[in-house]
Amino acid sequence: MLNRRHIRIKVMQSMYAFKGTESDDLTKEQKFLLHSLDSMYDLYLSLLALLTELHKKSKDHNEKLQKKLVKSEADKNPNSKFQDNQLFQLISSNEMLQDAISKRKLNYWDLDFEYVDIIFKAILKSDLYKNYTTETETSFKKDKQFIIEIFTEIIAPNDKLYDFFEDKKLTWVDDLPVVNTAILKVLRKLKLTSPETALLPDLYKDDDDKEFAIDLFKKTFLNSSKYAEEISEKTTNWDSERLASLDGVLLKMALCEFQKFSSIPYKVTINEYLEIAKEYSTPKSSLFINGILDKIVKEYQSENKHLKAGRGLM
Structure with a gap:
């Protein structure tokens, strides 16, 4: 997920936070850096949690339409293609992913549900949604492409969501482009037969990258x-x-x-x-x-x- 440039940015932020002063004990400073790097994974999981909530929202939306006292023909038979989306189902049913989100307490969307509503309404109004729900052919490939497109064109550039993440953790503003790219990369590779671990990539490409982060920070600091x-x-x-x-x-x-x-x-x-x-x-x-x-x-x-x-x- 992490690339070397973003590692450098994180080291820079940590150095600047401590004013570049030298210290004999780098435990506190190094912990700050590693926590900052690890928090990117929290952001990644938070965005996947948002996709899960959008899937739930699509189900709730259709149920409410059917419960209306005065229903149109469209309300009686709401389009279920969104809630039946196979990629959405793959994400929502991934027990390892949902367990990781739960353990890290990253499903903010129960309390901050208005952001789910904002994104969901933007999706419903979009041409992407209209084209997707009127398409007669159904396949995992088309379902995946739809999720990738709404993530790219609606979720990632949403200003209100950007402000929400900035309020949650200031450093996430710098992390969003890297994490958004990582999510798209993961989604593009997903197949129906992919193992659950496919949605849980490693934060570092390899041990060398983590060692690079620590060494660059320590050696610059000292x-x-x-x-x-x-x-x-x-x-x-x-x-x-x-x-x-x-x-x-x-x-x-x-x-x-x-x-x-x-x-x-x-x-x-x-x-x-x-x-x-x-x-x-x-x-x-x-x-x-x-x-x-x-x-x-x-x-x-x-x-x-x-x-x-x-x-x-x-």
């Missing part, structure tokens, strides 16, 4: 003063406020990768932090960071310091 000094030496017209800002944190992390992660090419590190700077820092930050890092890399290469190992490494 060498913060040294990196700050090295950065200052390379900047004759230094804006002192930048070192205490997000730019300073990103530069320190980049230096850590230069010096402590020999298998990561300089070019990869520079590109990653430039993209993060564009998204999270000031408009001029990427140019500033690029200039500093380029100067440092050229010095390393001329002095044969911190050489990179492997093929195609800059």
Whole structure:
């Protein structure tokens, strides 16, 4: 689920939260980072819980139509294609998934049911719904495509849902794009014969990624003063406020990768932090960071310091 860029973003946020200060005991700080990373899985499960609630809502909606005192022909025989959707049923009946949601107490939608109503009404009004319910052919492939389309076009971009998650946990705002992409990836791969574990992917691609997160945080944290000094030496017209800002944190992390992660090419590190700077820092930050890092890399290469190992490494 997690990619390396988002791991870097989480490390950056943790470093910034603790102002990049050094400490002999990193237990508290490391716990903060790992909790922040783990909370992404909570967001993932919360969104799948929302899909489960939408499935329930479709059933309740049809039952209410049939119980109306004055019913139209459509009310007497409501379209059940939405509630019979095979992918919805696969998600709702997945015991491992529902148990994980329950254990983590992530089904917020019982109390915050108005958000389920908002999404459900938006679906009913959509052309996607109209086209889906009037389609005569039924198949798991078409059912899956419908859920993917409503997730992409209605659920993921919904502003009210975005505000809801922001209120629940501020860091989830940054996590939503990554988690939404992960959900779509999981849904696209699902088959009727898929095991229950297919809906419960690992948070980290492998152990190396988790180790990368911890090592990047610890090594940047423990060498913060040294990196700050090295950065200052390379900047004759230094804006002192930048070192205490997000730019300073990103530069320190980049230096850590230069010096402590020999298998990561300089070019990869520079590109990653430039993209993060564009998204999270000031408009001029990427140019500033690029200039500093380029100067440092050229010095390393001329002095044969911190050489990179492997093929195609800059």
